[in-house]
Amino acid sequence: MSVGTAPPLLVSEARSRRAPRSAPWRRAGWRAGGRLVLGVLIPVALALGWELAIRSGLAQGRLLPPPSRVLGTLLALAQSGDLGLHVQATLLRVALGFASGATAGILVGALTGTLPLGRHLLDPSLQALRAVPSLAWVPLFILWLGILETPKVVLIAVGVFFPVYIGVSGAIASVDRKLVEVGRIFRLSRPALAGRILLPAVLPGTVVALRTGLGLGFLFVVAAELMGASEGLGYLLVDGQQFGKPDQILAAILAFAGLGKLADGLLVLATRPLLRWQDVSRGVL
Amino acid sequence: MLTIQDLSKTYADGTQALAGLTLSLAPGEIVAVVGGSGCGKTTLLRLVAGLDTVTTGLIRLDGATIDGPHSGLGLVFQEPRLLPWLSIAENVGFGLAHRPAAERRTRVARALDRVGLTDHARRWPRELSGGQQQRVAIARAFVADPQVLLLDEPFSALDAVTREDLHRHLLTLWAETRPTIVLVTHDVAEAAALADRVVVMRPHPGCIHATIAIDAPRSGDAAGQLRTTGALRALLDQSLATVTRRPAPAL
DSSP states (O other), X not given: OOTTTSOHHHHHHHHHHHGGGSOHHHHHHHHHHHHHHHHHHHHHHHHHHHHHHHHTTSOOOSSSOXXXXXXXXXXXXXXXXXXXXXXXXXXXXXXXXXXXXXXXXHHHHHHHHHOHHHHHHHHXXXXXXXXXXXXXXHHHHHHHHOSSHHHHHHHHHHHXXXXXXXXXXXXXXXXOHHHHHHHHHTTOOHHHHIIIIIHHHHHHHHHHHHHHHHHHHHHHHHHHHHTSOSSSHHHHHHHHHHTTOHHHHHHHHHHHHHHHHHHHHHHHHHHGGGGTTOOOSTTTO | OEEEEEEEEEOTTSXXXXXXXXXXXXXXXXXXXXXXXXXXXXXXXXHHHTSSOOSEEEEEETTEEOOSOOTTEEEEOSSOOOXXXXXXXXXXXXXXXXXOHHHHHHHHXXXXXXXXXXXXXXXXXXXXXXXXXXXXXXXXXXHTOOSEEEEESTTTTSOHHHHHHHHHHHHHHHHHHOOEEEEEESOHHHHHHHOSEEEEEETTTBXXXXXXXXXXXXXXXXXXXXXXXXXXXXXXXXXXXXXXXOOOOOX
């Protein structure tokens, strides 16, 4: 429909003619369902294609096993209880590393964002440290902290810290001066200004930073578990490589995808009530 | 009583925005400040509001020197500047956080009623039109019950119909507590329609060019307002013509 050229009257007529067909909730349900179908269309098509290629003998599937075998392996791992054990180990590491890294990132970001002295003192060093690839610390962490859980959690925390720090301090730096002036006109004290204007203003940026940090947390948990671990999804990857079990590697990758998406979804869900006020274009586009 | 004595402001880059401005305002008086752009109108308002620091001179409210935001002074900005994370009612009550909740509720409800936005109390700012948002901003300033209310071209972004509607809302609110109002505007008709007295400013550096008292302010006398508007326009042209043209400083 070419809305651009139609006079406004025609547009509104068209809308009112279409509206009464179905209840709004039903339409919204259909739209969400349609979006879901579109989202999974490509992976499902690829998986089916590969399955058919192997079933029909076009491909061997020794190095890239068919989806049915991968799912079978995943199911077997789940039934034996191994999967739960590995998932638990990985999630615990991510949770500890993310919690400590994100907390430190928020605190230091708030410090450098609000106090010029803190910014001039800390930011240059932190920016220099950020330029070091986090994995470069691994040998040092192992020397200092041994090979058990501590160096893994610390590595994840370091990986999570930097994006959260950058995001939070950037969000504070870009708070609209005009809104701060509203606080000044009403003579807010510094703590009140921070709580009533700065904090809500930086929430959207902070949530984005936390999501980036969580993604990196999963990245670094794999790195940490590849270094050497006796349990965890990363261990399943190494084990699969050493014993030539590509189906186990793919099963672990699937588990990672599911966990990462689930964790991100939970984070979005938990922070949504705080961001309801945002004037976003999402509903329109 | 607000008195401004020999006020000057020079910015860090050497620009002299105001030089030797003296003005005093009686309680309940509405004074409009008009002038071309760059004549220091907004600077004057920001100094009185305590948002910027005075270079030389004195601003006093009932004898107390103003050197920072003051509880007796309210300011309405050119844009609404509502806090997007607060509902309309919460925005109106923003300056009342230290008051008891019951009092806050009744005052917010009354102010919303005066600006005709009672039905929108629970909405987000983004859901309101520009004119409605500016009404909320005016209500927010009034609800804190200031002795002096400063308005910095608050209607300049609105269309003519909305602007007249807002003039009415402003006068309704003003009639309740009768604060002193300083209205900065570049619209001479608006100045003639609202003010008791109009101060015409001239630039380079900003100072008072002329002052006109309005005989029957807000009388609804269209012919009288038209005469005042004409006189103001002539004064404004004159104020701009007195400036010896020189190359504008690079921004």
